[in-house]
Amino acid sequence: MNGKIYPCSVSLAMDLIGGKWKTVILYHLKEGPKRYSELLKEMQTVTEMTLSLQLKQLEKDGLVSRKVYGKKPPIRVVYSLTDFGKTFIPTLEAITAWGNQISSQKAEFITANSVNSGV
Template sequence: MKTECIGDHVKLNGKVYPCTVSLTMDLVGGKWKAVILYHLKGEPKRYNELRKEMPSVTEMTLSLQLKQLEKDGLVIRKVYGKKPPIKVVYSLTDFGKTLIPVLEAITAWGNQVVKEKGEFVY
């Protein structure tokens, strides 16, 4: 029997999912969450650094996705200073770091697809 199918459902933080794939996709799915996590895997970054690395994401979307990732415990937001200009830095939590092998596998798969079926554009 598959592990994800032991019960009828799985539950995390009060939310019920039909399977572990559904749970995972809720945490990291969508167009930007995995990309944000990928950019944070090497080192903590400020908001503007993330914006520069992902120029096609809107400010509103980036802000909302960071808040959701923080709420889900994958990203931590640290604020330095009490008066403007304050410094805000985002980084992966220990829980978020457990996704690094998954992010690297997604990257490797994407690179393979481009090599076989597409092209890298510079």
Template sequence: MDLIGGKWKAVILYHLKDDEKRYNELRKEMPAITEMTLSLQLKQLEQDSLVSRKVYGEKPPIKVVYSLTDFGKTLLPVLEAITNWGNHTAEQEGEILNGLTKMR
């Protein structure tokens, strides 16, 4: 749980599951996360070898992309199971409003 614990790490990994993304793409997909939190979580995920960070170019503007490592991809079945469980729970007990689940 240390590797993916907390509010945002699993969400970030989920958004990287299909393709690499730039920082601003992740921000747009997760508008509720602050820039500082996203930056910190990406650094921690990189330190834990779940996410890789590739820098293209030598001087600004440079391109930085994040993607799942092979180790990070081993979490995909777990992330899919959590997503399926959350969707099932929302259908059974609540309703989804703007991507968030509101329990009745």
């Protein structure tokens, strides 16, 4: 894919969605398009630089599209899943269900007022 050779299909998939933030970004875009600032607010522990880099990589790999509205500041940039990105939703829902199962037994989530373990 894109001139890269992978030893197996799992390596290919992990190249596209692996890492700490890519799947989280896709999760937040699952319900519909969002502006950069909305993603940043929802993903409280990600840095601006990391979010920007991960969005660029997801866009390059065809999972996310970036649409710019307006030509003069303030412009509005909206990110959304592409058709290819939407094919990941069933897997994302399975990962979410698994995470919910684990968290009900062992973890805590971030709340608006505090930072605990979890995404």
